[in-house]
Amino acid sequence: MKYVIASLIVLMASFSSAKADYLEDVKNLGYISGEGVACNAKRYPSYETVARAFLISAARSDEEQAQGMYVYNEAKARAYMRISRSGYFNCDEINERFNKQEIFKTKLYKSGKLKMPDGKVIMPRAAYDASKVYDKSYNERAHLEEHFDNILAKKRKQAQKEGIYKKIQQAEARANR
Numbered sequence: 055m056k057y058v059i060a061s062l063i064v065l066m067a068s069f070s071s072a073k074a075d076y077l078e079d080v081k082n083l084g085y086i087s088g089e090g091v092a093c094n095a096k097r098y099p100s101y102e103t104v105a106r107a108f109l110i111s112a113a114r115s116d117e118e119q120a121q122g123m124y125v126y127n128e129a130k131a132r133a134y135m136r137i138s139r140s141g142y143f144n145c146d147e148i149n150e151r152f153n154k155q156e157i158f159k160t161k162l163y164k165s166g167k168l169k170m171p172d173g174k175v176i177m178p179r180a181a182y183d184a185s186k187v188y189d190k191s192y193n194e195r196a197h198l199e200e201h202f203d204n205i206l207a208k209k210r211k212q213a214q215k216e217g218i219y220k221k222i223q224q225a226e227a228r229a230n231r
Contacts, residue, residue: 076118077125080109084126086152088133091194093145095152099190104160104168106187111166111178134198 083105090098109126113119137145159171164185166178213222 076112076114077122079112080122080126081129083108083157084129085133086155087126088130088135089137089148090152091130091198092134092137093142093148093152094195095149097153097158099188101152101155101157102194103184103188104157104162107162107166107168107184108160108176110182110187111168111176113179115179131198131201135202138199138202 087098087102087105089095090101095101105126109122110119113122137143137148156171161169162184163169164183165181166184168176170176214220
């Protein structure tokens, strides 16, 4: 009985660790994706295709995949916003790093199977058409710009409602004198 309980504990710990690893990997992929889209990286469409295929294929369940999509998109949005706010500073360096990543050595099969640069093979839960995971004609950057303009407008409206907006304008006017 002790061995069964110990085995269950080890199995549960390894499962939660694997889930955390998956979400961490997906978060990192999303962050790099956000930098790539913000800086108009030349190899961005290829990156996005492989990253999305990993997100789908490496998930062990639909629930984990949904969590992964949320984490991926949130990290991508945060990275994009950070670069956008900096005035797209350092994009040349980011693009150089982006275009030299190991992920471009990943082999993606039409069924969704991935062969990673280290030789590890990731099989999807169910076969899918990997060519349809990313629409290369979709202007993601314009969509992100519009999304963040809407967020800023909402924040500005909230600040106006709270009377903070006038204080900010006054402080900016004093600073510009």
